[in-house]
Amino acid sequence: MYQNPRAMPSAFQPVPALAIPQGDREGALLVAYANGDPEAAREIMAALAPRVLAQALRMLADRAEAEDVTQDAFLRLWRIAPEWRQGEAKVSTWLHRVTANLCTDRLRRRRRSVGLDEVAEPEDPAPSVAARMQGEARLRALSDALAQLPERQAQAVSLRHLEGLSNPEIAAVMEIGVEAVESLTARGKRALAALLRGRKAELGYDED
Amino acid sequence: MTRIETGADGGRELDDLLAEARALEVVPSAALWARLAADAERERPRPRTVVPAVPPAPGGWRGWLRLLGGWPAVGGFVAATLAGIWIGAAPPTGVSSVLPSLWGEDVSVALGVDEDPLSLLEG
Structure with a gap:
């Protein structure tokens, strides 16, 4: 099971996470991640991965698909991290948007392949x-x-x-x-x- | 978060169904955590570290050799030196005819003094 990220030792921490103001914590952590801080990614995931997974599961009602969406959403987050502009948007808002888009993409494919009357x-x-x-x-x-x-x-x-x-x-x-x-x-x-x-x-x- | 109005436009059953979905709680599995962590680590930009472009030269003649540019550079030095010695000792005709136009002819100048100062004393 996932461990408390605070308990994990880190030899490199360029941005002191405790100095980050409340309200934009994940944004500041994402900037720290873009600067190479591995601890920042763990904190972002610990805070937001359960939420993303739940959103995907509620929309898709399929655990495997919801996990794939969660992985895809976070992959996109890591890749956008170097261009992230702190203060313009909250990470949680961005993840809500990306997750909703990824889910509706999958629902569209499902609509093509399975009709509403074909639910098992x-x-x-x-x-x-x-x-x-x-x-x-x-x-x-x-x-x-x-x-x-x-x-x-x-x-x-x-x-x-x-x-x-x-x-x-x-x-x-x-x-x-x-x-x-x-x-x-x-x-x-x-x-x-x-x-x-x-x-x-x-x-x-x-x-x- | 906000209160959800119920029954206004969708019926109680739909509201119940939405509430049931909303109440769904889920914990990411260990396998999902591992997938997420692997992605995060793979995509993580690496911090910039200062790496010297040239490793520090060791002491002694090897250090001098490396400072000069290694064996190829020393080869060039040796070839240029030998060529200079050769040209100086036995200048080719092309060089001996061009040099006067560049540097001028050798000229001896005597200012107000005869070449043989003792000749004045002689009668």
Whole structure:
């Protein structure tokens, strides 16, 4: 398991991490990484990798795909590090954006290959396993429904309703205005409800 | 983070489903940490270190030899020296005819004094 990065010895640390002001800590750490500090990368990953993985898993409902997206997002972060301008954007915002884009790329490919009606159903499992699989099937159905939405709507809906970001935060992630965010999330959620309507029993909800 | 309005435009079931997805917690596996760490280390820009372009010359004649540029440079020195000695000892005709035009002829000048000062005393 991953260890506390602070516990790892480092012979080289050009930027004192404790001197970094709160609020832009990851940005300062990224600059330190670009200057060759290996400790900085570990701290950034410890702070943000679980968040990126969770965002990808909520959108994709597929652990292996979510892990690939997480790796890809961080790879892009390391490669942009030398050009990173501290103060212009937060690393967490940048990662939200890249992760959302990578996920909608994968949802687009999934939409081409698998239809919404082709979601696999669990077959005669034990009760506890059945509950877990029912939950997984629900999340997969939600992910497949997101795949049917226009990409910007899918991103706005997921950032709002899966990540719990505020509209101004989503506006920063998507680089659009707050009004556009409100419009995208409202239309996206209505479309999502329409896609999932009539699948209540399949999703484990009572149809009444 | 913010409060999520529910039931307004999507129905309670959708809100429940979104809440279920939102509550999903996940911990990166050891394998994923290893992949991430390997990428970070591979992509990490290396800090610039000052490396002397030429290793310090050792002492003695080998040091002098290296300062001069090594054996090839010494070969050039030797060839130039031998050529100079040869030209000086036995200048080729081309050199002896060109030199006067460059440096002028050798001229002896006597200022106000006869070549044989004793000749004045003689009668």
